[in-house]
Amino acid sequence: MTEKAIGIIGGSGVYNIEGIEIIKEHTVETPFGTPSDKVIQAKLNGVEFYFLPRHGRTHGVLPHEVNYCANIYALKSMGVEYLLSVSAVGSLKEECPPGSMVLPDQFIDWTKGGRRRTFFGEGIVGHVSTAYPIDMKLQKVIEKACAGADVPHHVGGSYICIEGPQFSSKAESHIYRGFGATVIGMTNVPEAYLAKEAGMAYATLAMVTDYDCWREEEHCSVEEILKVMKKNNESAQSIIKLALNDLNANKFDINKENTFAIMTPEEAMTPEQIEICRVLKK
Numbered sequence: 001m002t003e004k005a006i007g008i009i010g011g012s013g014v015y016n017i018e019g020i021e022i023i024k025e026h027t028v029e030t031p032f033g034t035p036s037d038k039v040i041q042a043k044l045n046g047v048e049f050y051f052l053p054r055h056g057r058t059h060g061v062l063p064h065e066v067n068y069c070a071n072i073y074a075l076k077s078m079g080v081e082y083l084l085s086v087s088a089v090g091s092l093k094e095e096c097p098p099g100s101m102v103l104p105d106q107f108i109d110w111t112k113g114g115r116r117r118t119f120f121g122e123g124i125v126g127h128v129s130t131a132y133p134i135d136m137k138l139q140k141v142i143e144k145a146c147a148g149a150d151v152p153h154h155v156g157g158s159y160i161c162i163e164g165p166q167f168s169s170k171a172e173s174h175i176y177r178g179f180g181a182t183v184i185g186m187t188n189v190p191e192a193y194l195a196k197e198a199g200m201a202y203a204t205l206a207m208v209t210d211y212d213c214w215r216e217e218e219h220c221s222v223e224e225i226l227k228v229m230k231k232n233n234e235s236a237q238s239i240i241k242l243a244l245n246d247l248n249a250n251k252f253d254i255n256k257e258n259t260f261a262i263m264t265p266e267e268a269m270t271p272e273q274i275e276i277c278r279v280l281k282k
């Protein structure tokens with residue numbers, strides 16, 4: 001695979017990319033454990049990329065069980081620099097209805113179960129800024145693809161990440177609206193922050209499946225969500241095709257905010273730690 005590879009993480013309802021030619025399915029082990037599934041190296045319209053279904057291809061991994069470190073590290077070690085994250089979300093705003101897409105630019109971490117959220121620790125000290133977790137150039141590519149595919153979309157807003165797997169209570173949903181959040185999901189934290197530590201350009205295509213439960217008549221059921229998910233998957237497939245073509249033709253330089261993140265000198269690290277840092281900084 002070439003330098004600066006493209007990666008896609010598929011969320012709920014997006015377990016494969018349609019029309020691909022599979023080059024290889026990689027079983028990857030990382031220093032952080034095993035990713036959610038094999039990483040699929042594939043081609044679509046001549047554009048090569050890597051695909052990983054976040055919950056596994058048979059959707060057997062809960063949001064808090066996803067090994068986010070292993071997923072991001074596996075993709076990074078394969079050369080992925082541009083990471084398109086596809087996610088099902090609930091909407092917290094009237095103007096973002098089910099069936100539409102939202103391209104958030106901020107995250108609020110409301111997870112509670114102590115998910116591993118950093119590659120650092122155990123002898124490696126590092127700190128990255130998450131002030132701008134989304135790469136705006138990559139987001140622009142997705143925005144253009146949404147327009148090209150004629151899918152209604154909303155640019156900007158905050159994604160609040162709850163622990164799950166239960167959906168929120170009405171009281172919680174109103175609190176999150178009070179925070180000003182636009183969409184709600186269970187997976188993009190710590191995924192987005194780990195992508196930042198790995199120096200990747202990360203952007204989310206959030207597919208709205210429901211209005212969460214803040215509206216009078218809503219209570220958020222999987223039955224309702226599954227109906228919308230099918231249509232959202234069709235939209236996402238069209239958007240992904242356009243985004244892949246555009247990105248492949250217009251690869252941009254990435255702002256490597258993590259370059260100076262690691263404070264521990266190499267002399268104080270084990271060979272394994274040096275290798276982890278090499279992969280992350282690549």
Ligand SMILES: CSC[C@H]1O[C@H](OP(=O)(O)O)[C@H](O)[C@@H]1O
Nearest residue numbers: 011012054063087088185186187
């Ligand atoms: C079945 S809806 C709830 C589920 O969908 C989202 O996952 P993903 O971001 O991987 O699409 C949400 O966060 C929940 O995990």
Ligand SMILES: Nc1ncnc2[nH]cnc12
Nearest residue numbers: 088089090184185186212
């Ligand atoms: N309402 C919701 N809350 C959390 N995650 C979701 N994913 C899809 N809809 C959701």
